[in-house]
Amino acid sequence: MEHLIIAPILIPAFAGMLLLLEVRERQPLRRLTGLVSALALIPVAVGLYLRAAGGDILVYQLGDWAAPFGIVLVLDKLSALMVLLTSLLALPALIYASRADDKRGANFHALFQLQLMGINGAFLTGDLFNLFVFFEVLLIASYGLALHGRGPARVKAGIHYVVLNLIGSALFLVALGLVYGTTGTLNMADFAVKVRELDGGALELARIAGLLMWVVFGLKAALFPLYFWLPATYANATAGVAALFAIMTKVGVYAIARVQGLAFLDGPLAGLGRDALWVLALLTLLLAAIGVLGARRLGEMVAYLVVMSVGTLMAGLSWGSPEATGAMLYYLIHSTLVCGGLFLLADLVARGRGKLGDQLVAGPAPAGRSGLAALFFLGAIAVIGLPPLSGFMGKVALLQTVPSPLYWLFLLGGGLLALVGMSRAGSTLFWRATGDGRARRLDRPRLAATVLLLSAAPALAIWGEPVLEATVATAAQWAQPGLYIEAVLGGGA
Amino acid sequence: MEAMVAIMIAVLVGTGVYLVLRARTFPVILGITLLSYGVNLFVFISGRLALDQAPIVGRGPATDPLPQALVLTAIVIGFAMTAFLVVLALRGQGETGTDHVDGDADEGGQR
Numbered sequence: 001m002e003h004l005i006i007a008p009i010l011i012p013a014f015a016g017m018l019l020l021l022e023v024r025e026r027q028p029l030r031r032l033t034g035l036v037s038a039l040a041l042i043p044v045a046v047g048l049y050l051r052a053a054g055g056d057i058l059v060y061q062l063g064d065w066a067a068p069f070g071i072v073l074v075l076d077k078l079s080a081l082m083v084l085l086t087s088l089l090a091l092p093a094l095i096y097a098s099r100a101d102d103k104r105g106a107n108f109h110a111l112f113q114l115q116l117m118g119i120n121g122a123f124l125t126g127d128l129f130n131l132f133v134f135f136e137v138l139l140i141a142s143y144g145l146a147l148h149g150r151g152p153a154r155v156k157a158g159i160h161y162v163v164l165n166l167i168g169s170a171l172f173l174v175a176l177g178l179v180y181g182t183t184g185t186l187n188m189a190d191f192a193v194k195v196r197e198l199d200g201g202a203l204e205l206a207r208i209a210g211l212l213m214w215v216v217f218g219l220k221a222a223l224f225p226l227y228f229w230l231p232a233t234y235a236n237a238t239a240g241v242a243a244l245f246a247i248m249t250k251v252g253v254y255a256i257a258r259v260q261g262l263a264f265l266d267g268p269l270a271g272l273g274r275d276a277l278w279v280l281a282l283l284t285l286l287l288a289a290i291g292v293l294g295a296r297r298l299g300e301m302v303a304y305l306v307v308m309s310v311g312t313l314m315a316g317l318s319w320g321s322p323e324a325t326g327a328m329l330y331y332l333i334h335s336t337l338v339c340g341g342l343f344l345l346a347d348l349v350a351r352g353r354g355k356l357g358d359q360l361v362a363g364p365a366p367a368g369r370s371g372l373a374a375l376f377f378l379g380a381i382a383v384i385g386l387p388p389l390s391g392f393m394g395k396v397a398l399l400q401t402v403p404s405p406l407y408w409l410f411l412l413g414g415g416l417l418a419l420v421g422m423s424r425a426g427s428t429l430f431w432r433a434t435g436d437g438r439a440r441r442l443d444r445p446r447l448a449a450t451v452l453l454l455s456a457a458p459a460l461a462i463w464g465e466p467v468l469e470a471t472v473a474t475a476a477q478w479a480q481p482g483l484y485i486e487a488v489l490g491g492g493a
Numbered sequence: 494m495e496a497m498v499a500i501m502i503a504v505l506v507g508t509g510v511y512l513v514l515r516a517r518t519f520p521v522i523l524g525i526t527l528l529s530y531g532v533n534l535f536v537f538i539s540g541r542l543a544l545d546q547a548p549i550v551g552r553g554p555a556t557d558p559l560p561q562a563l564v565l566t567a568i569v570i571g572f573a574m575t576a577f578l579v580v581l582a583l584r585g586q587g588e589t590g591t592d593h594v595d596g597d598a599d600e601g602g603q604r
Contacts, residue, residue, distance in 0.1 A: 129563055136570045143577060152588045156596035159518065159585055163594070166525050166574055167513065170532045173567055177532075180560065181539035 004051075005060040005075050007044045008083050008120035011037050016113035025106065031098045034109040038094045041087040041116070045080075052080035053470065055477070057487035059126070067488050068190040074126035076484060077474040078261075078329075082123040082254055085333055086247050088456075089340050090116055092449040096344050097240025099446050104149045104238075111148070115141035115244065122251050126488055128179060129186045131255065132172050135220070139165050142248065145241045146233055157232035164219065164229050172216040178209035188262055189488035192481055196267035203268055210272045213259055221252025223277075223314055224284040227307050231291065234303035239347030242299065243340035243453065249310050250336055257317055257325070261478045262485070265320075277318040282410045285311030289417035298346040298358035298425055302339060305383050308414060309335035312398065315410070319402045322479035326472030327397035333467070334390040334460050338382045341453030345375055348442065348450060349429055360425050365433035368442040373430040375454055380422040382457035385415045390460035397468060494542055498534065505531030518582035518592045522575065529571040537564045 015037035019030055051058065052075050060073040094112060102108040118138025125131050143165075147158045180186055182202045183194035195206050215226075222230040230249070234242050256277070264272040288311055291304035309331070316328030350358035352366035366372050378389070385391035395415070399408055460467055477483060505527050512524025540557030547555045582592065589596040 129566075133566065133570070136574070140574065140577065143581075147581070152596060155581070155585045155588045159581060159594055159596075162574075162578055162581060163513070163521060163525065166578065167528070169570075169574070170525075170528050173532045173536055176563070177536040177539035177560075180536075180563070181541075186563075 002058075002060065004044065004048060005058055005073050005124065006062075008041060008048070008087070008124065009073075009117055011040055011044065012113040012116040012120065016110045016117060019110035019113060020107070027103060030109045031102065034094055034112060035091075035098065037113055038087070038091045038116070041120075042091060045084040045087040048075055049080040049084045051075070052077050053473075057477075057484055059488050068185055068187045071130050072126040072187065072488055073124045074188075074484065074488060075124065076487075077470075077477045078254070078258070079123045081329065081333075081471070081474055082250070083120055085250075085336055086116065086119050086123070089247055089336060089453070090244060092344070092452045093240045093243040093340060095452075096243065096347075096446055096449040097238065099443055101149065101238045101240055105144075107144065108148055111141045111144040112241075112244070114138075115145060117141075119247060119251060123254060126188050127186055128188055128191065128259075129176055132169070132176060135172070135251075136169060138248070138251070139169070142245065145244075146237050148241060149238050151236070153232075153236045157229070157236045161229050161233045164226075168216050168219040171212055175209045175212035175216065178205050178212070182206045182209065187488070188259070189485040192262040192485055193489070195263050195269060198268065207269055207272065210259070210264060210269060214256060214273045214277065217252045217255040217259075218277075218280070219252070220255065221249050221310050221314065222284075222307050223252075223310060224280050224287055227284060227288070227310070230307055231295075231300050231303040234306065234343070235297060235299040239344050242303075242343040242347075246306060246336050246340040246343065249306060250313075250332055253310065253313050253317065253332065256314070257478065260317075262481045265479065265481060271320065274318045274320060277314055281311045281314035281318060282406065283311075284308075285315065285410045285414045289414035289421075292418050292421040295421065295425075296360055298349060298360060298429070299343065301360075301421060301425055302342040302346055305342065305418065306335075306339045308418065309339060309383075311414075312395075312411060315407055316398050316402060319404070319407075321401065322475045323472065324398070324401040325478060326468070326475035327394065327401045329471035329474055330397055330460075330464075330468050331391075331394035333471070334382070334394045334456065337453050337456035337460075338379060338391065341450055341456070342379045342383060344446070344450040344453060345372070345379060348372060348446060349376075352442075360428050362428055362432035363434070365435045366429065368447075369430060369433065371442070371447075373426070375450065376426055376430065378457060379454050380426060382454070384418045384422060386419070388461055389457040390464065391457070393461055393464045393468070494544075498538055498542065502531045502534050505534070516593055516595075518585060518594055521594060522578055522582060525578065526575055529567075529575070533564050533567055533571070536560055536567060 015033055019033055058075040062071045115138055118134050121134035143162050147154050182205045183191050185191050198206050219226040234245055288304045288307035292301055295301035295304055313328050313332055316324050346358045349366045353363050356363040382389040382391045385395040509524045509528030512520045537560050540560035543556045549558045586592050
């Protein structure tokens with residue numbers, strides 16, 4: 001049972017390698033391998049989550065090297081929650097892509113599995129350099145996936161995405177060099193201990209290292225002013241890939257939460273960069289809301305909604321109280337699943353409209369118009385944060401725990417702008433359409449994948465209280481870095 | 494020696510940043526390469542500079558081997574990423590017909 005912790009990394013790694021060995025391009029076999037792996041991740045992630053939910057922090061020492069020297073994987077409530085969320089998002093995204101989109105490039109399924117491996121690894125690792133390595137794994141897989149399907153628009157967005165992330169990686173390495181140079185360790189728990197003992201010049205260097213990490217994670221999370229790559233990349237990516245990418249920005253949010261929770265909650269560098277993150281998060285929220293209003297395509301609109309959710313989350317996180325972080329985590333689950341579902345929905349709409357695609361101009365009605373319109377309505381209510389769905393619950397929880405008039409203004413104002421934008425999109429696509437789209441039928445597995453992701457909105461509302469309790473408990477554990485440090489350095493022999 | 498290494502890193506990073514800000518993909522790739530050289534050197538010296546010491550174990554004091562392992566990982570990753578970026582830039586040239594980083598032929602961009 002101890003070894004179960006590494007399974008979320010090993011399952012997709014093995015599946016990815018098997019897929020690379022499969023040279024004869026038998027698409028059904030590839031799909032089967034990919035889907036079995038994505039399906040297998042769900043019970044594993046649930047099992048890990050149930051173990052972590054008991055309150056214990058489980059440490060897995062790779063190669064049985066003791067903690068500060070070897071690399072450790074750490075399973076606490078936060079990492080277990082993120083791994084579970086990844087597995088729940090990955091399966092519908094892969095089902096959707098497996099209908100036809102995966103045929104446009106030879107290695108789609110292998111890249112998808114390696115992407116999952118990188119994401120799960122980034123969530124589980126307890127070592128900063130290992131975090132860098134898993135970032136690179138998930139990035140190089142994401143480069144391939146973002147470009148999957150060819151086309152000049154994808155290549156254009158891809159070059160920006162790749163160059164920006166390479167520069168981000170360089171900055172991350174500088175930060176790691178500073179971390180190692182000042183504290184002599186790269187283990188997150190050990191770093192958290194050592195950074196509290198620094199003073200003088202070394203403390204200032206550690207401060208620079210921390211701020212550089214915020215820049216790098218902010219780039220991953222698409223925080224203002226580092227979000228301009230996101231709408232182009234996500235809106236041009238294949239639908240299943242864009243849906244999976246909904247978790248990628250959350251990797252950045254998670255990394256900030258993890259490092260902040262361990263090293264910068266108290267001690268000499270308490271609240272490092274928190275004020276700056278707060279302001280930047282609010283600006284992100286505002287600018288993304290304007291982006292939603294100005295979007296010319298549905299996919300682009302959803303991409304701006306992803307950026308908006310990042311602003312909402314980062315503001316909640318940088319408020320700093322465990323209660324706000326708990327509410328933030330609930331909103332994180334909601335926004336990841338609903339935005340993923342909306343990316344799939346945008347593609348479903350685009351499929352029935354010929355050359356117009358998902359552009360927001362009146363045209364032929366999408367296939368199965370009334371059903372899609374109902375789904376769009378559901379997704380829009382959820383993502384804007386109107387009652388009675390999960391977005392409303394998440395926003396109320398955030399408003400209750402972050403008592404700042406400024407935040408209320410930005411969150412509610414942003415919601416209003418998003419409401420206007422989504423209403424415009426919905427009425428253009430579904431009401432001003434010609435024909436009723438009944439002649440063409442929707443592809444059932446695609447529809448099922450979309451419904452599966454969007455059903456998170458009512459599900460998170462119905463079981464809102466237990467989920468919110470769980471995220472608040474997660475945040476309470478997050479706010480006690482001593483537990484994590486004790487688990488990694490203390491009893492891990 | 495510290496000053497010399499520091500100046501070397503500064504020059505590498507400075508030229509790298511300048512080239513990354515150019516409008517054509519080729520200088521951008523060169524810039525990223527120089528940038529990663531500078532960063533790799535920086536990681537390498539985070540274990541402090543030492544002369545005439547055993548690399549890992551041996552007689553007398555040893556240098557810190559960990560940054561060497563880190564920098565090796567970073568070099569391998571950086572190499573793969575650069576190779577990927579070269580291919581991507583070539584593809585961009587093929588698909589858009591220009592080597593401008595925005596894919597727009599000579600619109601506001603200069604060499």
